[in-house]
Each structure stands twice: as C-alpha cells, then as structure tokens.
C-alpha cells in the first residue's frame with residue numbers, strides 16, 4: 001500500500017534531449033520512500049488508487065498551476081563558502097582562494113560557527129528544489145560531522161567530503177593538513193564516524209575529497225586513491241578548471257591533471273570531477289573510459305573557467321555529465337539559474353563572441369544545448385553520475401520530488417511551453433514543497 005500519492009501534472013527527463021510530460025498523473029510512493037507506480041488517467045487502476053488515497057488521507061492534489069518535478073541534484077558545491085557567495089568573483093582563482101576562501105574555510109575549526117552556516121545552507125538548498133548535493137566540507141572532521149548531521153536532520157541527501165590539502169607550496173600555514181598521514185587519518189576518521197551514525201533513510205555518504213591536484217602531495221593523492229578503493233566510496237575533486245590549474249599539473253607532473261588523478265586511482269565510476277573547461281579530447285576519452293562524471297558549473301566557469309565546457313559534444317561521446325552550482329565560485333545556490341546559464345553559455349560557444357571574426361570562424365559549431373538537456377543534467381544526469389536511483393519520476397526511483405508553481409498561466413500553453421517557462425522563470429518563491437525519500441522536508 002502506498003504511503004503517499006501525489007496527483008498532478010509532471011515533467012521528467014526521458015533522455016539527454018527529451019522531456020516527458022505526465023499529465024494529471026498519480027505518483028505513488030511506498031513506505032520506504034520509493035516511487036512504486038506512476039499512473040496516467042487511462043490506466044485501469046487510476047480511479048481506484050485515487051479514491052483509496054483520498055479515503056486514507058494520503059493524497060496531495062496539486063493546484064492547476066502547480067507541477068511536479070524531480071528534485072534537483074547539485075553535483076558540486078562548497079558548503080563552507082556559503083557566507084561568501086557573491087563576493088570577490090573578479091579575482092583570479094588562485095587569488096580568490098588565498099585572499100577570500102582559505103581564511104573563511106579556516107573558521108570552521110569553530111563548530112558553533114559551522115553549525116550556524118550549515119543549518120542555513122542546507123535549508124537554502126532545499127528551498128531551491130535541491131534534494132541531493134555533493135559537497136566539499138573543510139579539513140575539520142568535527143565541522144564536517146556537523147554538516148552530515150544537518151543533512152540528516154533536515155532531510156537533504158548529502159554526499160559530504162572531508163577536504164584534503166596538505167601541499168605546503170600551495171596552501172597557507174593556517175589552513176592545511178599537517179602531513180599526508182594526518183590528512184589520511186582525518187579522512188578515515190570522518191568515513192568511520194559517518195558510517196557509524198544512525199541513518200535510517202541512508203541520507204549521508206562520505207566522499208573522498210582531494211581539493212585539487214595543486215593542493216595535495218603525491219603521498220596524499222596515493223593514499224586517498226587507496227581509501228576510496230578500501231571503502232568503495234565516491235570521489236570528488238576539481239579537474240582542468242582553469243588555465244592556471246591545468247598548467248600547474250603539466251609543470252609538476254609533465255601530464256594533465258586528469259591523467260594525474262587517474263594515476264592515483266582517483267578517476268573511477270564513482271568519481272565526480274568539477275569544471276573540466278580545459279580538458280583535451282584525450283582527457284575526455286579517459287574520463288569516459290573510467291565512467292567518471294563531470295560536474296558542469298556554468299556560472300562559476302564564467303569567472304574562473306577560461307572557457308566553456310562543450311556539454312553537447314561530451315554527451316554525444318557518451319561522457320557522464322551533471323550540473324553544479326559551485327557555491328561560491330558560482331554566486332547562487334539555484335540550479336534553475338545554472339540550467340539557464342548552461343543553455344546561454346552553450347549558445348555563446350556555438351556562435352563565438354568576437355564579432356570582428358567572420359561568423360563561420362567565431363565559435364564551435366553545434367555546441368548549443370536546450371533547456372531539456374540542461375534539465376537532464378540537473379536531474380537524471382546527476383543521478384547517473386552518483387549511481388543513484390533518483391532524478392526521474394519513474395518506478396524504482398527514490399521519491400525525491402519538488403512541487404513548483406508556474407508563473408502567469410493566463411493563456412493555454414502547450415506542455416513544451418510550460419516546461420520552458422518553468423526552466424526560465426522558477427525562483428525559490430515558486431517552490432512550494434520538496435520531498436526526499438517521500439518525506440515532505442520543505443514547505444513554502
């Protein structure tokens with residue numbers, strides 16, 4: 001017997017390029033939080049299930065201007081950077097890290113401060129329709145436990161990483177793991193504490209998190225590769241984010257950072273690498289071979305990326321791609337804003353931006369993506385990257401869902417028009433309810 005039935009019209013990604021509208025459907029959620037049936041009005045059981053849910057007060061009937069969508073999956077976000085979202089984005093990456101980001105992250109040695117920030121941050125993600133987030137924490141085990149606990153308390157599906165950064169040449173004295181051994185011990189301690197904490201809904205997963213190649217010694221990278229294999233855990237890092245970062249790996253290792261990460265066992269089918277704007281064709285093939293996903297962070301990439309990720313080409317090659325807000329390289333926690341930017345950046349990549357060149361030589365042909373593809377990245381693509389049964393309104397997926405109110409529905413619109421309106425105009429105020437594992441975790 002279902003414990004919740006949601007009646008209304010819905011949209012879900014059918015594949016990388018198409019959206020499936022589900023008009024006036026019933027989404028039936030079982031007691032364990034899985035979608036067990038999706039019924040359309042023409043289905044035999046529809047009237048019986050509807051009447052039954054009504055009778056047992058298990059029905060949520062959406063208003064005419066409300067739509068059901070899968071919860072969004074943020075594949076790359078730095079939780080401790082929430083207090084500086086929207087600051088200092090004119091600085092180059094290395095400068096932004098040293099002057100703004102490292103001093104802020106160092107403050108998370110204070111658990112009270114961590115508690116304040118993480119409570120607000122988790123609430124804010126849910127309020128923007130994000131139901132799963134893959135997050136960097138800091139180097140502090142206790143503060144990362146505060147973040148893990150906050151995810152469980154508020155009902156966010158959280159992938160939480162104990163950050164490793166032990167290279168004295170690229171990290172400041174006041175914010176660094178003292179040695180590779182210390183860093184690995186802290187990571188293992190965090191893994192064991194998360195895994196020992198009660199978590200009936202399996203909401204929190206620890207993540208192996210080398211910050212990026214420059215901030216880690218060889219010993220730390222090698223040890224993290226071993227820990228990921230020992231505990232069979234997801235991995236997150238940055239890859240080829242900027243010209244500077246790419247060149248750094250070439251200077252230190254004589255190879256690209258994707259190859260470095262692979263050499264240390266850090267490119268696996270459970271790994272998610274952020275940005276990738278400077279990946280070469282060979283790097284992309286390596287990621288595809290390893291089934292390592294890329295977290296596309298289109299807003300952040302404008303500031304730090306020195307280029308646009310060719311999403312269309314990556315999907316056509318069979319690479320796994322999802323979407324990330326990259327708070328605070330990106331200024332907003334809204335994946336809706338990132339969906340829009342993903343489409344806009346892809347169009348600029350196609351057309352090029354220097355109008356002094358002949359039109360045919362300005363851009364990279366056939367790079368544009370549609371809102372349907374950007375929505376795929378933020379839902380089903382993210383779920384695939386995490387090997388998670390979620391991100392779609394379909395039988396066998398977790399009931400991670402959001403109810404969104406569409407704006408200005410004064411004229412009859414096709415399903416395609418309604419979908420596009422939702423992608424381009426949804427703001428946090430329009431998100432009326434959010435479910436994770438079938439539990440209502442946010443209501444507006």
Ligand SMILES: Nc1nc2[nH]cnc2c(=O)[nH]1
Pocket residue numbers: 078093097101211212238241300304326329
């Ligand atoms: N965007 C971004 N890139 C990084 N590279 C290393 N650390 C960071 C970070 O915090 N944000």
